[in-house]
Amino acid sequence: MDILALQNSLNTYLVLGALLFGFGAYGMMRNRTFIGMLISAELVLGGASINFMAFSRFLAPDPTVGQIFTLFIMGLAAAEAAIALSIIIAVYRNFKSIDTDDVAELEG
Amino acid sequence: MNIMLFAPELFLLTGALVLFLLSLGSAGGGKARGTTLLFAIVTVASALVCLHLEGSLFYNAYRIDFFSQFIKLIIAVGFLVVLLVGRQLKGVADDVRAEYYLFLTMSTLGLMMLVSSVELLTLFIALELSSYSLYLLVPMRDDRAGSRMQMEGAIKYILFGVVATGIMLFGMSYLYGLTGTTYLGELVTRLHPIMAQPAAIVGLAMVLCGFFFKLAVFPFHFWVPDVYQGASNETTAFIASVPKIAAVALLIRMTTLIAPGGWPVVNLLVVLAVASMFYGNLVALVQKDIKRMLGFSGIAHAGYVLLGILTLGQNGYATAMYYITGYLVMNLACFLVICAVSPKGENLQIDDLSGLHQRSPLLALTLAVGMFALAGIPPFVGFMGKFMLLANALNEGYLALVILAAINTAISIFYYLSVVRVAYTTSPEGYPAVQVAGTTKLVGVLLMLVIIAMGVLPTAMMNIATSAVRVLL
Numbered sequence A: 001m002d003i004l005a006l007q008n009s010l011n012t013y014l015v016l017g018a019l020l021f022g023f024g025a026y027g028m029m030r031n032r033t034f035i036g037m038l039i040s041a042e043l044v045l046g047g048a049s050i051n052f053m054a055f056s057r058f059l060a061p062d063p064t065v066g067q068i069f070t071l072f073i074m075g076l077a078a079a080e081a082a083i084a085l086s087i088i089i090a091v092y093r094n095f096k097s098i099d100t101d102d103v104a105e106l107e108g
Numbered sequence B: 001m002n003i004m005l006f007a008p009e010l011f012l013l014t015g016a017l018v019l020f021l022l023s024l025g026s027a028g029g030g031k032a033r034g035t036t037l038l039f040a041i042v043t044v045a046s047a048l049v050c051l052h053l054e055g056s057l058f059y060n061a062y063r064i065d066f067f068s069q070f071i072k073l074i075i076a077v078g079f080l081v082v083l084l085v086g087r088q089l090k091g092v093a094d095d096v097r098a099e100y101y102l103f104l105t106m107s108t109l110g111l112m113m114l115v116s117s118v119e120l121l122t123l124f125i126a127l128e129l130s131s132y133s134l135y136l137l138v139p140m141r142d143d144r145a146g147s148r149m150q151m152e153g154a155i156k157y158i159l160f161g162v163v164a165t166g167i168m169l170f171g172m173s174y175l176y177g178l179t180g181t182t183y184l185g186e187l188v189t190r191l192h193p194i195m196a197q198p199a200a201i202v203g204l205a206m207v208l209c210g211f212f213f214k215l216a217v218f219p220f221h222f223w224v225p226d227v228y229q230g231a232s233n234e235t236t237a238f239i240a241s242v243p244k245i246a247a248v249a250l251l252i253r254m255t256t257l258i259a260p261g262g263w264p265v266v267n268l269l270v271v272l273a274v275a276s277m278f279y280g281n282l283v284a285l286v287q288k289d290i291k292r293m294l295g296f297s298g299i300a301h302a303g304y305v306l307l308g309i310l311t312l313g314q315n316g317y318a319t320a321m322y323y324i325t326g327y328l329v330m331n332l333a334c335f336l337v338i339c340a341v342s343p344k345g346e347n348l349q350i351d352d353l354s355g356l357h358q359r360s361p362l363l364a365l366t367l368a369v370g371m372f373a374l375a376g377i378p379p380f381v382g383f384m385g386k387f388m389l390l391a392n393a394l395n396e397g398y399l400a401l402v403i404l405a406a407i408n409t410a411i412s413i414f415y416y417l418s419v420v421r422v423a424y425t426t427s428p429e430g431y432p433a434v435q436v437a438g439t440t441k442l443v444g445v446l447l448m449l450v451i452i453a454m455g456v457l458p459t460a461m462m463n464i465a466t467s468a469v470r471v472l473l
Helices: A003-008 A010-030 A034-058 A064-095 B003-024 B029-052 B065-085 B094-115 B120-140 B151-177 B182-196 B197-213 B224-228 B233-239 B241-253 B261-284 B290-309 B314-341 B363-377 B381-396 B397-426 B438-456 B458-470
Strands: B055-057 B062-064
Touching: A010 B151, A034 A064, A034 B151, A064 B120, A064 B151, A064 B363, B003 B029, B003 B094, B003 B151, B055 B151, B055 B438, B062 B065, B062 B094, B062 B182, B065 B094, B065 B241, B065 B314, B065 B363, B065 B438, B065 B458, B094 B120, B094 B241, B120 B151, B120 B197, B120 B233, B120 B241, B120 B290, B120 B458, B151 B182, B151 B224, B151 B363, B151 B438, B182 B233, B197 B241, B197 B261, B224 B233, B224 B290, B233 B314, B241 B290, B241 B314, B261 B397, B290 B314, B290 B381, B290 B397, B314 B363, B314 B381, B314 B438, B314 B458, B363 B381, B363 B397, B363 B438, B381 B397, B381 B458, B438 B458
Parallel strands: none
Antiparallel strands: B055 B062
């Protein structure tokens, strides 16, 4: 396949979305700090957003739906990041650390 | 637009706005509690009035039918009972109580909107509205006594929650890509011919993950024990009961998308049901903290509910509804006792219930009824629910599953009854007396009556649940 045609093919974006999802999921398991885990979680949401945009660009009968969905994901991701950061600050005040190994009094 | 269609949600929204204004001033917890109680009662009344309405709102993204209105009524009643159970709100400092009630109301509003959503974007927003408020309720526990486990519980809750949401969104993007629509009604017709495609199966399974997280089904259960233990008793009473109703309702709505070609999804549900039951029951055996034990028992009960959902039939759905409603009542009865017995809102070990039959006979009886019901002993609702779930699964040909579930019921009896044993056969020496308010006694008696009535006369409730579910099929 011509390398220049890649940018106009649905599969490129689906692979990119799936990769972001995979990186996010892997990062969630491997990261040792809460901020790192939050960034990984944002990658998962980014993967879903790319999927929505790709499907609405290439397949959907009405391309606005996917775009609106992505806008809402962005808005809610911002709200979720604000809440998560506020909880991380509360954790830091109590534990003086945001390392997952230090914050492990409960046996979950 | 007919305003009555949206009445219960509007009352809750108004209540949330009033609470927001209260939280801006320096109003104490008493005023906020009164406001919330008032709006909760109005919401229950309006949900009753609106029970038989039908219609669509917001460009057909929001469907009002008997199914949604019936569940909204249960959610509203559950919300009211949680408010009464946690009336003293011992675990939350007075200066943040207005915010606490604000988030509690918003969360209930989100759950109510969730059960009416028939469009993926609406569903996503309603789910997040209820989840974000819950994430914030957990760390609001009073930390003056030096307890800091609520922070740890909260951070685990939100991080797992975000991942579950991400998985659900990723699944939604596949469903949208395959069908080009986000409306559930159109998704059903367009998914059926292509159900055998791997993308459709993976997408649907990933969408279900978001609700597995809410219901605490096996691979999405990690948050449960820590959040139950970390959050204040009153918050746990809410998290353990009301959101599960909405989660089951949404699982029922989403599983109606599964067409005959979707057997891998059904097999997945079978595996998750078995894993949830075994994991929940076996780990609950060794717990010392009673809220943690109830958390693991909640995972097991999520497995039982899946038994009804995975048969994909009207009867199975109706029994799942019946069972989760019963679970709400049984669980609230147990949490009523926990909230009342805990002196300053700290966590209770199972040993702290020693001699409860002498310290407070009524609370001991409520606890016993709640635990017997959870264990599935007749004549309480837990027995009738489990019996109907197993009978239905047997009729549908899931013999192995029924045997495994029956083994699990036997395992679970041990840890439920050991709580009753501690409350009834040990001496109360060294444990403080329990002061029980009149309202608490009244709510306790009412909960016991409902547990027994639903167990003895299941037909009335089953008929309502069946006609609610029929709307979907």
